[in-house]
Amino acid sequence: MSTVLKGKPTADALDLDTSARVEALKAKGVTPCLAILRVGEREDDLAYERGALKRAEKNGVAVKQVLLPEDVTQEALLAAIDGLNKDDAVHGVLMFRPLPKHLDENEACEALAPEKDVDGITRGSMASIYSGKGAGFAPCTAESCIEILKYNGIEMSGKRAVVIGRSLVIGKPVAMLLMANNATVTVCHSRTKDMPSVVKEADIVIACLGRAEMITADYFTPGQIVLDVGINWSEEKNKLVGDVAFDEVEPIVDAITPVPGGVGSGTTAVLIRHVVEAAEKATA
Amino acid sequence: MSTVLKGKPTADALDLDTSARVEALKAKGVTPCLAILRVGEREDDLAYERGALKRAEKNGVAVKQVLLPEDVTQEALLAAIDGLNKDDAVHGVLMFRPLPKHLDENEACEALAPEKDVDGITRGSMASIYSGKGAGFAPCTAESCIEILKYNGIEMSGKRAVVIGRSLVIGKPVAMLLMANNATVTVCHSRTKDMPSVVKEADIVIACLGRAEMITADYFTPGQIVLDVGINWSEEKNKLVGDVAFDEVEPIVDAITPVPGGVGSGTTAVLIRHVVEAAEKATA
Numbered sequence: 322m323s324t325v326l327k328g329k330p331t332a333d334a335l336d337l338d339t340s341a342r343v344e345a346l347k348a349k350g351v352t353p354c355l356a357i358l359r360v361g362e363r364e365d366d367l368a369y370e371r372g373a374l375k376r377a378e379k380n381g382v383a384v385k386q387v388l389l390p391e392d393v394t395q396e397a398l399l400a401a402i403d404g405l406n407k408d409d410a411v412h413g414v415l416m417f418r419p420l421p422k423h424l425d426e427n428e429a430c431e432a433l434a435p436e437k438d439v440d441g442i443t444r445g446s447m448a449s450i451y452s453g454k455g456a457g458f459a460p461c462t463a464e465s466c467i468e469i470l471k472y473n474g475i476e477m478s479g480k481r482a483v484v485i486g487r488s489l490v491i492g493k494p495v496a497m498l499l500m501a502n503n504a505t506v507t508v509c510h511s512r513t514k515d516m517p518s519v520v521k522e523a524d525i526v527i528a529c530l531g532r533a534e535m536i537t538a539d540y541f542t543p544g545q546i547v548l549d550v551g552i553n554w555s556e557e558k559n560k561l562v563g564d565v566a567f568d569e570v571e572p573i574v575d576a577i578t579p580v581p582g583g584v585g586s587g588t589t590a591v592l593i594r595h596v597v598e599a600a601e602k603a604t605a
Numbered sequence: 606m607s608t609v610l611k612g613k614p615t616a617d618a619l620d621l622d623t624s625a626r627v628e629a630l631k632a633k634g635v636t637p638c639l640a641i642l643r644v645g646e647r648e649d650d651l652a653y654e655r656g657a658l659k660r661a662e663k664n665g666v667a668v669k670q671v672l673l674p675e676d677v678t679q680e681a682l683l684a685a686i687d688g689l690n691k692d693d694a695v696h697g698v699l700m701f702r703p704l705p706k707h708l709d710e711n712e713a714c715e716a717l718a719p720e721k722d723v724d725g726i727t728r729g730s731m732a733s734i735y736s737g738k739g740a741g742f743a744p745c746t747a748e749s750c751i752e753i754l755k756y757n758g759i760e761m762s763g764k765r766a767v768v769i770g771r772s773l774v775i776g777k778p779v780a781m782l783l784m785a786n787n788a789t790v791t792v793c794h795s796r797t798k799d800m801p802s803v804v805k806e807a808d809i810v811i812a813c814l815g816r817a818e819m820i821t822a823d824y825f826t827p828g829q830i831v832l833d834v835g836i837n838w839s840e841e842k843n844k845l846v847g848d849v850a851f852d853e854v855e856p857i858v859d860a861i862t863p864v865p866g867g868v869g870s871g872t873t874a875v876l877i878r879h880v881v882e883a884a885e886k887a888t889a
Contacts, residue, residue, distance in 0.1 A: 444728075444729065444732035444736070444739065445728065447732045448731045448732045448735070450735070451732070451735035451781075452728070452773055455728065479796050479798045481803075487784060493735065493736075500771060500794075503794070503796040505792070505793055505794070505796070505797040505803060506791065507789065507790065508789070510787070510789070512763050512789070513763065513789040514764075514765075514789070
């Protein structure tokens with residue numbers, strides 16, 4: 322029987338700090354504001370947006386929604402980003418990705434003002450994450466993993482961490498953050514041979530390959546801490562599932578985050594804190 | 606008895622390609638030019654500079670030396686960098702580091718024009734290395750490791766690689782390059798527990814922690830490939846030694862680079878190739 326590491330207590334603790342900082346900003350006449358830029362009506366964007374709206378409201382953070390049609394042109398998208406860059410009332414921008422295929426996503430990311438990049442999508446933010454130097458924010462989901470570990474008193478220093486997945490959205494940044502916290506980090510991916518034996522070496526496992534319940538009982542050993550970043554729709558089970566086969570892995574390991582209600586639940590709390598930090602910097 | 610992987614054959618193979626490209630550029634009236642910016646007279650800077658000058662001459666690449674006194678002001682250093690940025694005859698700039706302590710090294714690095722950053726010191730280059738996207742060059746020593754593996758037909762895909770060291774100059778970039786070549790990469794550092802057992806898991810070991818002969822026989826097992834990036838002066842032995850205790854490790858492993866004459870011998874060849882690539886881009 323393992324501990325189920327829900328994200329909510331971590332998020333609540335972050336909110337406590339965030340909302341106090343929002344009050345301090347408001348006392349100075351500044352209302353922190355997140356702009357959400359969404360192209361089209363993808364179901365997972367909408368779900369995340371609902372969570373972000375709720376979290377912002379809870380913390381007293383304003384939200385400006387910019388909704389563009391699925392067939393928006395690159396020019397119109399860039400104009401919308403430019404408008405948010407120039408709007409002094411907006412402190413952070415969340416742009417949902419992936420963008421529709423006809424758009425140049427790299428160009429759109431780079432168009433965003435670095436100081437408003439609260440989800441770590443610009444090259445400047447990447448340089449900060451990679452080097453451990455500079456003002457850029459990490460992607461919120463990667464940071465949510467670290468916050469959940471910290472909140473639950475799980476030591477990273479000197480521990481072996483295995484990250485399954487090497488994406489720029491989550492695998493690479495969470496590896497860099499774990500390394501910055503003095504973990505000994507291994508990154509696995511589609512070309513890794515005998516992945517179960519590599520994952521078994523870990524004290525902390527971060528699953529973020531984006532494939533439903535791919536990581537099964539044979540990857541695990543007692544004593545491990547498992548953070549499951551995957552959010553996948555299972556046709557078979559007719560519900561959301563993680564990258565880890567929760568039902569068979571939970572009895573083996575020491576602690577595991579559920580899906581939903583785990584890492585994802587911390588993500589919007591990190592997002593809103595980033596917006597508040599950006600507002601503090603803009604006001605300082 | 607293991608194979609001693611000297612850097613020279615790799616460097617010679619790189620030079621063969623580079624010098625042909627230099628000829629092609631000269632036929633268009635362009636002579637690729639490396640600027641070397643050195644502050645003071647540090648012995649290891651001077652040693653590397655001699656190697657770079659020789660390599661440049663061998664390949665028909667021009668060198669412009671900018672030598673500043675040890676007590677140069679930040680303003681004078683930035684002015685020198687600005688002058689090189691504006692000089693169209695200069696295609697790449699190598700600035701020796703560490704700079705003397707009174708100077709702001711981060712600011713100096715960022716002052717360099719990204720397209721002339723042939724040793725991967727700017728944040729733009731870091732974002733390229735981290736993301737695998739963009740035009741920035743990797744630090745030459747990190748890339749020399751990869752070139753030596755490739756030249757010697759050592760497969761990286763699916764292999765386990767352990768990098769000992771997490772510096773921005775070598776540990777982090779070589780880890781990213783190995784990952785881009787589909788190795789399963791683990792990064793060890795000063796906080797890693799039981800490092801010998803971690804290193805024993807590797808097919809490929811990159812030692813770059815910068816401490817003389819710290820990595821001893823107990824870290825290794827037969828079949829491993831060892832690249833020793835360290836260059837340290839041993840008072841005891843009165844000669845240059847690597848981070849690996851060569852004499853006791855060489856009989857155990859499959860192949861190992863010597864110090865000197867290993868990874869370092871490939872570095873200037875990569876540097877000069879970067880200068881030529883930068884000249885090609887500037888001319889295109």
